[in-house]
Amino acid sequence: AQKITQTQPGMFVQEKEAVTLDCTYDTSDQSYGLFWYKQPSSGEMIFLIYQGSYDEQNATEGRYSLNFQKARKSANLVISASQLGDSAMYFCAMRALGNTDKLIFGTGTRLQVFP
Amino acid sequence: DTGVSQDPRHKITKRGQNVTFRCDPISEHNRLYWYRQTLGQGPEFLTYFQNEAQLEKSRLLSDRFSAERPKGSFSTLEIQRTEQGDSAMYLCASSFQGDTEAFFGQGTRLTVV
Numbered sequence: 699a700q701k702i703t704q705t706q707p708g709m710f711v712q713e714k715e716a717v718t719l720d721c722t723y724d725t726s727d728q729s730y731g732l733f734w735y736k737q738p739s740s741g742e743m744i745f746l747i748y749q750g751s752y753d754e755q756n757a758t759e760g761r762y763s764l765n766f767q768k769a770r771k772s773a774n775l776v777i778s779a780s781q782l783g784d785s786a787m788y789f790c791a792m793r794a795l796g797n798t799d800k801l802i803f804g805t806g807t808r809l810q811v812f813p
Numbered sequence: 814d815t816g817v818s819q820d821p822r823h824k825i826t827k828r829g830q831n832v833t834f835r836c837d838p839i840s841e842h843n844r845l846y847w848y849r850q851t852l853g854q855g856p857e858f859l860t861y862f863q864n865e866a867q868l869e870k871s872r873l874l875s876d877r878f879s880a881e882r883p884k885g886s887f888s889t890l891e892i893q894r895t896e897q898g899d900s901a902m903y904l905c906a907s908s909f910q911g912d913t914e915a916f917f918g919q920g921t922r923l924t925v926v
Contacts, residue, residue: 702855731913741902743856743917750913789855799844799908800869801915803855 700725702790702804709809711780718765719775719807721790727751730794732773733801734764737787746788749773780811817918819905825924826895833891834921838907845888846915847880849873850902862888863910895925 701724711717723732734746749757749764757764765774777784787808791801818837826832838845843864848856859878860870864885874880877895882888892899902922908915 733914735917741904741920741922743904743906745914745916748913791855799861800846800858800871801848801856802858805853805855 700727700730700792700794700802702792702802704790704804704807706807707805709807711777711809711811713782713811713813714779716776716778717780717809719777719788719790719809721773721775721804723771723773723790723792725771725792725794727794730792732764732766733791733793734762734773734775735789735791735803736784737789737806739786743789747775777809782811782813785809785811817905817907817916819903819918819921821921822919823922823924825926828895828897828925830895831891831893832895832923833889834903834905834923836888836890836905836907836918838887838905839916840886842907842909842916843885844908844910844915845882846906846908847888847890848904848906850904850920851900856904859890892923895923897925899923900925 703722730751732749735743747759747762763776787806789806791803820835846861847859850856862882877893880890902920904920906915906917
């Protein structure tokens with residue numbers, strides 16, 4: 699069975715600083731995808747970044763980068779130069795590729811950015 | 814196209830009543846998903862459709878829950894005889910087969926009193 703673990707219920711970071719949100723996963727699949735979503739108070743899940751299990755390079759999207767360590771089964775999200783608008787819930791998720799299309803989510807980390 | 818649209822945004826209902834939610838996916842997307850999110854948890858998969866075919870249902874989807882996507886476009890999720898435990902945010906997402914990303918709507922928040 700697939701499982702996502704996010705051990706940080708909440709994180710604080712000062713504006714313009716970098717922050718790392720932790721995510722570990724468990725799967726027996728050889729092919730899988732890892733995702734990070736942002737959920738502001740409005741409720742919508744906003745896609746941030748994707749990493750495929752066979753991608754050799756860490757994914758980057760603007761201020762977001764994914765620190766993928768396959769042997770450790772970790773997929774941490776790094777947000778550089780935090781902004782006040784980054785305050786939200788952040789969810790790590792995975793999907794088995796070529797099997798089912800569903801996403802398995804972690805319990806999330808609430809990030810608060812202060813001035 | 815402004816993205817995935819869900820209606821209503823909020824619903825308060827009395828225990829035992831039936832409720833129906835609607836999801837309009839992004840127009841060219843052939844896959845549609847329903848998730849449920851309770852307070853303090855991540856979304857949990859309920860079911861998904863490819864075109865009008867319902868390809869997978871979670872064990873979370875009890876007999877009181879039914880989802881349809883009759884013409885492969887919009888979808889409805891109906892909950893019969895609602896219970897207080899059904900109180901949650903119901904999220905809809907859509908994607909195009911083969912694409913990596915699924916786009917989510919803003920959800921329908923259900924409160925059963």
